[in-house]
Amino acid sequence: MLPGLTHDSTNAIMFSEIFRFEIKYRLRKLDTWLFFLFFFLAITIGFALSPPAGIRNVFVNSPAIVADIFTGCTTVMMLVSGVIMSGSLYRDIEFNVYESYLTLPVSRNGYFWGRFLGSFLFVVIIGSSLIWGALAGPFIGVRLGWLGPDMVAPFHWVNYLQPFFCYVVPNLFVTSAIFFGLVAYVRNTRVIYAGAIVLFFGYGFAQHILQDIPNKTWVYLIDPFAFNSVRLKVSFFSPEQHKSSLVRLEGWLLVNRVIWSAVGLLILFGTWLRFSFTRFFSGREKRQKDTVEAKVQRITSESIPAASANFDHGYWLPVVVSLTRTELTNILRDNYFRIILLAGICGMVLSFWSLGPIAYGVLDAPRTTRFLGNYDHNFFYLHFLIILFFTGEALHREKATRFAAINDSLPPTDRMLYGSKLLALLMLPLLLSLLPMLVGVGVQLAKGYPHFHLSLYLSYCLGILLPKCLELLMFVFAVHVLINNKFAGHAVALLVWWLLWLGNNGAVMNYNLLLYSFTPSYAFSEMGGIIPVTKPLFWFAMYWLFCGGLLLLMGSLLYPRGVMASFGERLRLARQRFGIRAKLAGAVLLIGFLATGAYNYYEVSYQGTYLTGGENIRRAAMYERQLKQHAGDPLPSIVNYQLYTDIFPAERRTATRADFTIVNRTMTPIHTILLDGDELADYSLRCNGKEMPVTYTLIFPRAAFSPFKSTADTSMYRVYTFPRPLAPGDTALLELRSTKELAGFANKWAPFDILGNGTVFGGGLPDLGYDENDELRDPQLRARFGLPKRRENLPPRTDAGGIRRMLLTNVTGLASFEAIISTSADQVAVAPGRLERAWVDNGRNYYHYVLDSPKNYFYFPVISARYKVLRDSVTLPDGKKVGIDIYHHPEHEANLKRFSDGCKDGLRYYSGAFGDYPFKEVRLLETVTGWQNSFPTGMTFGENNGWTTWFTAPDQFDFCYFNTAFQLAKQWWAFQVAGNYTLGSQEIPEGLARYGALMVYEKKMGKDKVRDFLRDEMKYYLDRHNAAFGNENPLIDSKNDFVSDTKAGLILYGLQDFMGEDSLNAALKRFLDGYAYRDHPPYAGSGDLLRYIRKMVPDSLQYYLDDAWGRITLYDNKVISATASAIGGGKYKVHLRVSVGKRYCDSSGREMAANQVNDYVDIGIFGTGSRDKEGRTQTNELYLKRYRLTAGEHELDITVKGDPVSAGVDPYGKLIDRQPDDNTINCSLR
């Protein structure tokens, strides 16, 4: 009889008995508590450690964040509900107690509901670990000083209970009902594994799609976990709400909860209706019983044919083959293997197929590098799970099927049994490693993209993925042999893996030599292949493979065969097995492991230096303490710079000699200069031909992981003393020699500047002077090291020192530049200036560039790569011809015309509007890293930025063209006018360039296209504005990119519309003329720019300047209704009700309505659109007029000719509006 069951036949009693039994059972089970502990710790640590980066003024445990984290966690807890709910029914089948249930008077209802509710209660209890974790985390965080006390919200139970009951419990209910139903239906727990993995991936993939759904109602509804729904709702929160408001169940969010709870209930009741004991316990169909088989009595004297056994040398090979084949058959015929693999492949195909656009909603070509990057990031853990799961299955197969009793008494030796298991499982890593290539090439072929880089696929799949998968297999194999219990083995392997992963991803101690299977980091590049370096990857792979070999050897010694009574018995057996061959193998592996380990250690911590998180922080503190005294040192100006540099891409090495003519333009003599050669291998400096005495001012204590280095780690910060102080007005000649090369292996990322193909570097110069950016930023860390409060941003606009410095570089003034660069024979080297001469010498390419008239600000990068060059040119209206050279990766030819058009139109517009382009050439270069950048006479675009984008529709935003125009504009706004080193001056290079690009774009594509783009820009600005929680300055003092770039573009574009393009351009030209090529302070700030603009703006529009520059202003304009009635003659009278509002935000993110509003606002009415000859949609403007409107509602009657379709207030989005979407609505016809 079963414990805890009595013979009462009433439902109520049976239910309570079963319910109680279930609870007792769960309380005794270890996994219940492990799950609880796991989530509790994860949440506690999560809350204690990581304040949401970059968000101020918000509590780390505000109700909105709690709701977000809780819903996110339930997607993982799905797996827990799977394990618990499936166990609740399946264990009766597993332990064969079902016959008792069939004969006992247990009621169906009592059994079903007792089991469900009993188990579900525990799922909820495990779910409650989230509450306790969310309570404990912030508390511990504050106690340990990881969180400031002001970062934690005041305690209210409702902040935790509301998200728990509104989100966690319903989510767990749905998944519990699904898994309970699944097991009741299919009577098998492995379907749970498969189901959970499919659901998990399905959900991950759906998330991907959800982000692209324009109709947000669907996002609210279709997410079973309400994770995205909550995020969406929170995204509309005001800063105040972010801080303290619960994410209430209302509107579509409530509907979501109702729908999904109902789905759970439906599944549960459906299961209940179908549930029957006999079906559940006996299976769907009766297995054929062998009682009715025909018995034919055969003559038994018929002899068994002689087949004598032969165990000579020919025995082992076919036997190992047969054992391996049998094991493979077992794996491959497993339906779950097929399902999981298929699900994985489908996930990969889908994810590669739908890899979203990189920028501006335009799809990118299905490039190998992008796919591999995505794959490496998202699918590797699937590999681990598959390897873990099926290794467990394979190793425990004999025990689980009870074939062990026969198998273990068969003649093959232990080594053969063990080895053939291993051989069969080796197929998994091989298969899994080739998968990305098969899927990737398949998708690329299907999409008609011919550039699949087989060599890149192969080097990743076989060089990186295969060793990693092998290492994982070896690890998992050894763990399973050692633990010798399937579930415990899975748990231990997962836990160890998780800890390793945490170690690698944390910043505290991520030393890869101690984290099994981890290697230095890598990325994929079209131009550069696997970057930055592959050599460490090989040596780390060897190191870990040797380690894995040792694990396997240990496994082979402990491999259980027969009945093992105790671990002691296994140890005894292991000692017996540790014979000469095992010892020999062990010695070879150990030597290999130690030798590769020693080599890697030598490279990482002797040649290179690994610093722990703590050491990095301490060094930053030391840097500031000891070198801050140099922050105010006078710096010499460079007036002439001659660079001789040799680039050796294959060796990752450069050698530089540079001659500088310097002059002291300050009022004080210069005795010393501080140089930072952190990115150089070595450097030396001579002054007027004499070696300059050097002081090593900053000597770090030896790194903890480098005990064999000298105790004092001489940093590359040096103070050079002038033989004779450089008096004001004095000139000197400095000669620098420097080399750059890789210093051993980096633990994570090696530097990206010198690559095999795609070098971009500063010429090999040390940095000049004290750099505030190297200081510790975290206020709490600063307090711990006794450092004073730090100014977080640039100095204020009026700061005298700031005005004397330039934003771009701390070398003030103009310099003439000349460079002779050599590179390998297959590469082209580029530097700013005109190409004076190019020649070949000694098998290397040499280039001589000169940039002397005009002189330029000190920003002269050097680039070298295997380029193909497209040469084009443009003749400007004044007859000047400018050459346009596009240096690109040979495969990337699709969008070259867009880039060159951008150059041509930009040169025409800017030289007309702002003044001459000072050079005879523009170079546009593709680079491996970076997004986009520019330098005198050129600009760079990263390989992800447009080169391979697939433009398919004429309405798509041509960001190649736009970005080119944008970067080109910096030839005026960054390299002619130098912004100063104060708040807001970032607006000059970025904002003015953006304005210029918008105007170029408008001329080419029309106002409609600019409007579409501006709408996206405005949404981007609003998103960032919302996320900043008041950590935003008005434009004139802007410190954020989204203000000085995006918002400035919006405001300047709006301003030209109000005051006239010519008038604004005239103001800008005057500003440029006032500051261009200024060789001495003061340099231009945003106040100066505004001053020039203000002069040209009429009084009636001055309020716009105040709102735009002086405040953070948000309009809240919308059309309430638009009704049109025909009045004959094809004319309509349109009655409009519009509402106008304007709000100002203060520095804490609070909004206040503006007191007096009487602003210019456009009102427009539009007919049916059309398409132009290039297929672009065109707006049919029936009416557009500028009004001056006060705040509040306005009713307008407008007569138009033609059918009105839509009407809008500020329809072109020139004013920054809180809700840009409600500015236009469709007209209803009466």
Next chain:
Amino acid sequence: MQLVINSLSKTYPNGVRALKNVSFVCHKGMFGLLGPNGAGKSTLMRTIATLQDADQGTISLDGLDVLKEKTALRRLLGYLPQEFGVYPRTTAEEMLDHIARLKGVNDAAKRRDLVATLLEHVNLTRDKKKRLGGFSGGMKQRFGIAQALIGEPKLIIVDEPTAGLDPAERNRFYNLLSRIGENTIVILSTHIVEDVSTLCSQFAIICDGEVMYLGEPDAAVMELTGKIYTKLIGRESLARYKQQHRVLSTHLKSGVLYIRIFSETAPGDGFIPGQASLEDVYFKAIGEQVDVAGINS
């Protein structure tokens, strides 16, 4: 050819002493191993089959140290465990072929021939392409028998082999086993006394890990002939009879109780002489360890 088991002992970590100083010798032919559940039979058989180590003692097969040279013994062994399973996703034919390979039958043609004959012998020819996961208990048992016979084993160990077989199959299997036993040592573990008496030339009775009796079935019965008496008694008086006599077994039928007792001399008291059987030998042997004559157990 002989298998010598010499003072074999085994104690499990939980303190259960599964084997206590077990010694006996098996020759060519069938050797029966009788004993109640939990007597240590399976432990003994697993130990002989190299699946388990003993704490003390030795086993040798024609001078081969079984406990040390496991691989050598495995090459001579045919083993049918009491409880075993199969790979559910392979077919009977594939699996037998596989095992034949492992047992050193390298020649493909011979192996094919062997597998076909074995399948025929155990009446699985029709099901040879079926996956083993779909096999019933009886079919699986017959598969187990087939695999134990592969490779001309010199030592065959079969643990409760007829479980799940119907009488005809059982008969057929025993005939097969007897024939094989002419040239090999067959150790048959069973709790069916009759099987031992009809098949085995030698047998041992094991109880609580100890050998209680060792000998030949006929001789064992002869020893008891004339010393077995039976009587019909009331249920309530069993306790009294148990005090006075060596009660071997009881048999309750339609409310009345037959008892069998062992006595060197005629006990009188209404007892009549009974025909001695191997069952009496068994009950007499294990009766010293367990109460076999109770009616409530």
